[in-house]
Amino acid sequence: MFVLSQIEHNLPMPPHLLSRPLLDAIKSELERLFLDKVVANLGLCVSVYDIRSVEGGFIFPGEGCSTYKVSFRLLMFRPFVGEVLVGKISGYDEKGLHVSLDFFSDICIPGHLMQYGTARALDGRWMLKTEDGDELYLDIDDEIRFLVSSIKYPPIPVEQKEDDRPFAPMQIIGSIKGDGLGLLAWWAADEEDGEDEAER
Amino acid sequence: MKIEKANAGFLTNFEVLDFLRSRGAKIDPMGCLGAVAASECKVYEYLLKTPACNQTRESIDEFVTRCESFKLTNADKLNVINWRPSSAADAYAMIEECGRRFSKDERGEAHNEDERVKEFLELVKEVLPPPPPKPEAMTE
Numbered sequence: 001m002f003v004l005s006q007i008e009h010n011l012p013m014p015p016h017l018l019s020r021p022l023l024d025a026i027k028s029e030l031e032r033l034f035l036d037k038v039v040a041n042l043g044l045c046v047s048v049y050d051i052r053s054v055e056g057g058f059i060f061p062g063e064g065c066s067t068y069k070v071s072f073r074l075l076m077f078r079p080f081v082g083e084v085l086v087g088k089i090s091g092y093d094e095k096g097l098h099v100s101l102d103f104f105s106d107i108c109i110p111g112h113l114m115q116y117g118t119a120r121a122l123d124g125r126w127m128l129k130t131e132d133g134d135e136l137y138l139d140i141d142d143e144i145r146f147l148v149s150s151i152k153y154p155p156i157p158v159e160q161k162e163d164d165r166p167f168a169p170m171q172i173i174g175s176i177k178g179d180g181l182g183l184l185a186w187w188a189a190d191e192e193d194g195e196d197e198a199e200r
Numbered sequence: 201m202k203i204e205k206a207n208a209g210f211l212t213n214f215e216v217l218d219f220l221r222s223r224g225a226k227i228d229p230m231g232c233l234g235a236v237a238a239s240e241c242k243v244y245e246y247l248l249k250t251p252a253c254n255q256t257r258e259s260i261d262e263f264v265t266r267c268e269s270f271k272l273t274n275a276d277k278l279n280v281i282n283w284r285p286s287s288a289a290d291a292y293a294m295i296e297e298c299g300r301r302f303s304k305d306e307r308g309e310a311h312n313e314d315e316r317v318k319e320f321l322e323l324v325k326e327v328l329p330p331p332p333p334k335p336e337a338m339t340e
Binding site for chain 2: 001002004005006007008009010035036041042046047049075077080082083084086101103147179180181187
């Protein structure tokens, strides 16, 4: 789920931070710049892992801040394709389910990547009809285990209409087609027989 | 900004949890305002709910050495360490192409894949500590 990424950045250090010890000031500037933000193709930055080197400290003409070339590692949230994650269902619409991990909520499970036989029930919820005729609903706040099928980083839109969803810079598409995937409750009950439902 | 190495190493949930703990993250959101940001606290709380919360470095090292014979890829090992499969269905979900790969054992002879899966699950149960029981049962 988490990956380290090594980055080098020319960091301008604003003058009001010059009284603090250098490493602390650099760390807080890096956190202000990167923490909780998505970097394209690298993922969501969770934390500054460590600072490997600091060089420079030059002051460019016409500026009041000194610029440091900092090489550091960031702890990024970037699941790989094929990784299994557990999250909570946060909503559903006609395209599929929305799942959220507490710190990341743009995960979508489209209808075509659900177990064979899942369809929308009359009240809008997604429901799986099993071989035995049971109807297993996928409700909000259910814990669901899914496989990461792809990660998209859509480009920032130039303009947004009023009631569009807020822009999601990183979107994960998940799949629950397969053994052991889907609601945790479906697989927890029978440990001996294996499956509760068939996907064939 | 220049990306020197986009991938400088994968981390298991346990390592991230350890790192956040050493920075001073605590469950209480007011207690860790100075050292750790709110978004880091959210990650910490999420990780506490996964099986990583009571793992130790030694148990992970032991697991990695002992599962040599199963020839798992790094991705499989990461999935297993992070989510601790407890049943055959879990193992099939977490290990890619589980049926095909487990049908031969380490000497390349044909083997019963269910038995290999059972062996593997026994190893997981023995080495990695079980996740703490959930506070309330999930009822539908």
